[in-house]
Amino acid sequence: MAEGRVMVRTGEAIVLRTWPFHEADLLVSLFTREHGRLKGVARHAMRSRRRFGGALEPMTHVRATWAERPKQELARLDAFEIVSSPMTARIDYARVAAIELIAEVLDELPEGAVEDAVFRLAVAVLTELKLGRVWMPVTYFCLWMNRLMGWMPELGACVVCERDLRSNGVWYSATADGVTCRDDRRPGSVFLAAEAVTEALRMFRGTVAGLAEEDWPKARALELRRFAIELLERHLERRLMCARALTRAA
Numbered sequence: 736m737a738e739g740r741v742m743v744r745t746g747e748a749i750v751l752r753t754w755p756f757h758e759a760d761l762l763v764s765l766f767t768r769e770h771g772r773l774k775g776v777a778r779h780a781m782r783s784r785r786r787f788g789g790a791l792e793p794m795t796h797v798r799a800t801w802a803e804r805p806k807q808e809l810a811r812l813d814a815f816e817i818v819s820s821p822m823t824a825r826i827d828y829a830r831v832a833a834i835e836l837i838a839e840v841l842d843e844l845p846e847g848a849v850e851d852a853v854f855r856l857a858v859a860v861l862t863e864l865k866l867g868r869v870w871m872p873v874t875y876f877c878l879w880m881n882r883l884m885g886w887m888p889e890l891g892a893c894v895v896c897e898r899d900l901r902s903n904g905v906w907y908s909a910t911a912d913g914v915t916c917r918d919d920r921r922p923g924s925v926f927l928a929a930e931a932v933t934e935a936l937r938m939f940r941g942t943v944a945g946l947a948e949e950d951w952p953k954a955r956a957l958e959l960r961r962f963a964i965e966l967l968e969r970h971l972e973r974r975l976m977c978a979r980a981l982t983r984a985a
């Protein structure tokens with residue numbers, strides 16, 4: 736590729752966030768299937784709805800066309816064609832918080848994330864994120880996100896004494912890797928019951944669509960969800976604001 740030459744690309748992407756930029760432009764953060772995170776400018780997007788239409792809502796799955804120039808940080812976003820748009824389905828506070836939590840996590844991922852696997856996880860979870868049925872998909876997303884990033888500890892055994900803990904439950908700490916037995920627990924550790932560990936192992940084996948056939952009220956896997964979110968927050972080194980919002984949802 737010649738220096739300075741514009742490279743036009745097309746591919747699947749998920750819209751994460753937008754910000755007003757200059758006069759009538761929008762700055763858009765995207766997660767692309769092949770190239771991971773991308774920031775670009777949608778020119779005149781505030782004024783003209785023609786090229787972008789409703790495609791700039793968070794977590795809209797689009798086929799995007801954009802142009803990149805070497806050494807330029809911002810791409811030029813040319814056109815978005817909507818593949819699916821979760822915000823057009825029925826929403827409530829919990830569903831919006833769950834959708835925005837996924838966007839927030841994707842937006843904070845460090846460079847070098849396994850793009851294709853993360854992308855497929857996000858799309859599969861979004862499909863199941865239905866009104867009144869958000870708790871399992873969002874838990875599934877957080878657990879799998881940790882696993883895909885290599886942050887999920889082995890849950891079946893104590894990291895110190897290697898004892899099998901599948902029927903005892905485990906202790907985890909906000910400051911140390913791995914889970915432990917009761918005897919080896921670190922100061923300030925939190926207990927995760929054996930049932931929660933079993934649910935986690937089921938989520939690692941099953942598909943989100945398959946698990947969505949079961950009933951998952953908010954209280955089910957509550958501790959597991961808290962564990963997965965805290966693990967994400969520890970590795971992302973930030974608080975997930977949408978996780979706090981989700982916790983408040985009825």
Ligand SMILES: [Zn+2]
Nearest residue numbers: 893896916919
């Ligand atoms: Zn131990």
